Amino acid sequence: MSYQFNYTLPPLNAAAPKADPNAPTYASEDGMVASLSSQECIFQIRRTGEPHVMTFQVLQAMDQCREFRTLDEHVARIQSTQPALASKRDDVKRVLESLVQRKLLISDASFVERLGTSSAIAQAPMRAVFIRACDRPQQLAHLLTSLAEYERRFRAGRRYVLLDDSVLQASINEQRDLLREFARTTGCKVHYIGHAERTKIVDKLAREFPQAKATIQNLLVRDKSAGTQRFGGGRGWNMALLLSAGSRFALLDDDLRLNLKRPPFARVGLDPNPSPPMEAAFLANMEEAFGYGEDVDQDPFALHLDACGQMLGALTRTAYPLSRQALRGMNLSRLEILSAPSRVVATQLGTYGSARTENGLWLYRLEGRSREELWRERASYLRNTEAQHIWFGVAQALPKEITGFTPFTFDNSLLLPCTNPVGRGEDSLWSALTRYAHPDAVVLELPEAIAHVQESQRNRSEITRSAFAPRVNLFLRDYIQRQFGLYKAADPAQRLSFFADVLRDLAGASEAERVSNLREYLSYARADLIDRLQHQIEAATEAPIYWQADARAIVESNAKALLAKVPPRLGDWPEDIDDAGCAKALVGELDGMADALEHWPALWRHAAEQGEKLLGAL
Structure with missing residues (x-):
C-alpha cells in the first residue's frame, strides 16, 4: 500500500x-x-x-x-x-x-x-386578551391579580375572554367567580366560555356548515372518548382564532403572570443571526427568578402590539434597527427572513420562573455564559437540569420562521390556520402551518420574559436522559416543513387545502409504507439530536465530568433507540403499541388534521364576517 x-x-x-x-x-x-x-x-x-x-x-x-x-x-x-x-x-x-x-x-x-424600504401597513384593531384555563383556579387567581395590577397601572380597559376547559365542577364555579371579581374590580369587559358556551358556538357553526359538524366538534370541544384525553390546549387556541378572526389578539395561559422583565444582557436592535445561541440564567429559587432583570415600564400588550401585524422592514426603521456591523460574518443566503418582505404575524416572549418545556434537551445546546452558568457547580447543576428557576429567551429582538412556544400577540387579520386540538407541541405545529400558508410570515421574539409558575415540580432530567420520542404534533410540524417551497398558490386557504391532500395521501399509503415513514422520521430525529450533541461534547473540552456524563447518556439512550428493532411509536401513543397499531394510529392523526385544514378556511371567513357578534352573543 x-x-x-x-x-x-x-x-x-x-x-x-x-x-x-x-x-x-x-x-x-x-x-x-x-x-x-x-x-x-x-x-x-x-x-x-x-x-x-x-x-x-x-x-x-x-x-x-x-x-x-x-x-x-x-x-x-x-x-x-x-x-x-x-x-x-x-x-x-x-x-x-x-x-x-x-x-x-x-x-x-x-x-x-x-430592508428598511418596506412601507408600514395599517394594523388591525385589538379584539381581546384570551386566557386558556383548565382546572387550576389557584394559578388563574395569580394571573388575574397581575392583570388587575396592570389595569390599575395603565388603565388600558382591555377586553378579557376566559376559555375554560375545566372538567371539575368546583374548578368551573371558582374560575367563573374569579373572572366576575376581576371584572368588578377593574371595570373591564369580560366573557366566560365554558362547556355550555363552547357548545352554543359549535351548534351555531354547525348550522352554517352541516357537512363540517364533526370537524367543528373535534376542533373546539373536549370529547369524552379515551382517544382524545391528551393535553387539549389546541382547543382553546382554535376558539381564540375564531373569536378574533379579522383582528389582533393576545393569548395567555393560566399559569403565566405579568409583569414583563428584561435580562441584564438585553440589547437594542434586531439580531440578524437566524440561529443565535440561546440565552439562559439559572437562579436558586423562585424569589430570585422573579427578581432577576428589571421590570418593563411600558404597557406590555402595547409594546408587542406595536410590532404585531407590521412589516418587519418597517420596524427596523423605528423600534428594532439593524446595525450593519451585526451582519459581519453572516451568510447572505441564510438571511431569507430579512431579504424577503416579511410580515410579523405574532410576537414571542421569553420565560422567567419555571421553564415551559417538557424536557431539558435545550440545556445541552447552550453556549458561552449560559452554559458556564449551567454547569458551574455540581450541586447547582443538578438543580438547574430540572429548569425550575430560570430566565430563558433572547438577548435581542429576533425574527423566526417557526417558534416552539405559544406567542404572546397574534395578527389574525388574514387567515391564520388552526392547530391540532389535542397533544403537546400545538404551538410549534401552528407556527409551521402559518409559515406554510403565508410564506412571508415571521414570529418576532423580543428580549422580554413573562413569569411562568408551574402547578407542581416536574422531573425533566429523567425525561431528558431517555430516548427522544417526538410527539404527533412535532411529526406533523416536520412533515409540513418538508413541503415548504413546493407550492406557489397565493391564497392561504388553497395552500391549506393542498396540505390536507398531502396528509390524506400519506394516510392512504399501505401499512408497510406508513410504518417505514415513521421509522425514517424517528431515525432522522434521533440521529439529528445525536449529531448536534456530539458536536457540543467535542467542542466543550472544558466541560465538567458530570455535564459530559449526562450528555453522553443522552447520546447513548438515543443511539440505542435508533438501532432498536421496535415499533415506530410517537410520544403520544401507548407504549405497548405494535407496528400495525402505529400505522393505524397515524391514519387517525393524519385524517383528523386533514379534515380540520379542509374546513377551517370557511369557518374562519364566517367568523371574520360575524366580527364581534360571535363573541357578543355569548
Whole structure:
C-alpha cells in the first residue's frame, strides 16, 4: 500500500488582513447558474431575476464571498483557495469591485437600507386578551391579580375572554367567580366560555356548515372518548382564532403572570443571526427568578402590539434597527427572513420562573455564559437540569420562521390556520402551518420574559436522559416543513387545502409504507439530536465530568433507540403499541388534521364576517 500526501501552503501575501470593525462589508447575492460554454455561464440573481454573464473563475470567486466580509478579507480568501491567483491581488480586487458595481456583491449598508424600504401597513384593531384555563383556579387567581395590577397601572380597559376547559365542577364555579371579581374590580369587559358556551358556538357553526359538524366538534370541544384525553390546549387556541378572526389578539395561559422583565444582557436592535445561541440564567429559587432583570415600564400588550401585524422592514426603521456591523460574518443566503418582505404575524416572549418545556434537551445546546452558568457547580447543576428557576429567551429582538412556544400577540387579520386540538407541541405545529400558508410570515421574539409558575415540580432530567420520542404534533410540524417551497398558490386557504391532500395521501399509503415513514422520521430525529450533541461534547473540552456524563447518556439512550428493532411509536401513543397499531394510529392523526385544514378556511371567513357578534352573543 502506498500513500501520497500533497500540501498546498497559502501564499504569504494571502494572510487574512486585520479586519477594521468600521469598514464596509460585502456578500454575494444568491442565484441560479446555467452553463453557456466551457468558459462562461449565466448567473441569475434569485431575488430580482436579473441575468449576468461571467466566467466560471469569477463565479468561483463569488462563491467565496457568501459571508459579509471586507473586500480585503474576500481577496485574501480567494487567493488562499485559488493558488493561481496568489500573485494577482490587485486583479482580484478589481474584479470584486466590478461585482460591487454590478450589484452582485451587496454592501452591509445597502442591505440595511433595502430592508428598511418596506412601507408600514395599517394594523388591525385589538379584539381581546384570551386566557386558556383548565382546572387550576389557584394559578388563574395569580394571573388575574397581575392583570388587575396592570389595569390599575395603565388603565388600558382591555377586553378579557376566559376559555375554560375545566372538567371539575368546583374548578368551573371558582374560575367563573374569579373572572366576575376581576371584572368588578377593574371595570373591564369580560366573557366566560365554558362547556355550555363552547357548545352554543359549535351548534351555531354547525348550522352554517352541516357537512363540517364533526370537524367543528373535534376542533373546539373536549370529547369524552379515551382517544382524545391528551393535553387539549389546541382547543382553546382554535376558539381564540375564531373569536378574533379579522383582528389582533393576545393569548395567555393560566399559569403565566405579568409583569414583563428584561435580562441584564438585553440589547437594542434586531439580531440578524437566524440561529443565535440561546440565552439562559439559572437562579436558586423562585424569589430570585422573579427578581432577576428589571421590570418593563411600558404597557406590555402595547409594546408587542406595536410590532404585531407590521412589516418587519418597517420596524427596523423605528423600534428594532439593524446595525450593519451585526451582519459581519453572516451568510447572505441564510438571511431569507430579512431579504424577503416579511410580515410579523405574532410576537414571542421569553420565560422567567419555571421553564415551559417538557424536557431539558435545550440545556445541552447552550453556549458561552449560559452554559458556564449551567454547569458551574455540581450541586447547582443538578438543580438547574430540572429548569425550575430560570430566565430563558433572547438577548435581542429576533425574527423566526417557526417558534416552539405559544406567542404572546397574534395578527389574525388574514387567515391564520388552526392547530391540532389535542397533544403537546400545538404551538410549534401552528407556527409551521402559518409559515406554510403565508410564506412571508415571521414570529418576532423580543428580549422580554413573562413569569411562568408551574402547578407542581416536574422531573425533566429523567425525561431528558431517555430516548427522544417526538410527539404527533412535532411529526406533523416536520412533515409540513418538508413541503415548504413546493407550492406557489397565493391564497392561504388553497395552500391549506393542498396540505390536507398531502396528509390524506400519506394516510392512504399501505401499512408497510406508513410504518417505514415513521421509522425514517424517528431515525432522522434521533440521529439529528445525536449529531448536534456530539458536536457540543467535542467542542466543550472544558466541560465538567458530570455535564459530559449526562450528555453522553443522552447520546447513548438515543443511539440505542435508533438501532432498536421496535415499533415506530410517537410520544403520544401507548407504549405497548405494535407496528400495525402505529400505522393505524397515524391514519387517525393524519385524517383528523386533514379534515380540520379542509374546513377551517370557511369557518374562519364566517367568523371574520360575524366580527364581534360571535363573541357578543355569548
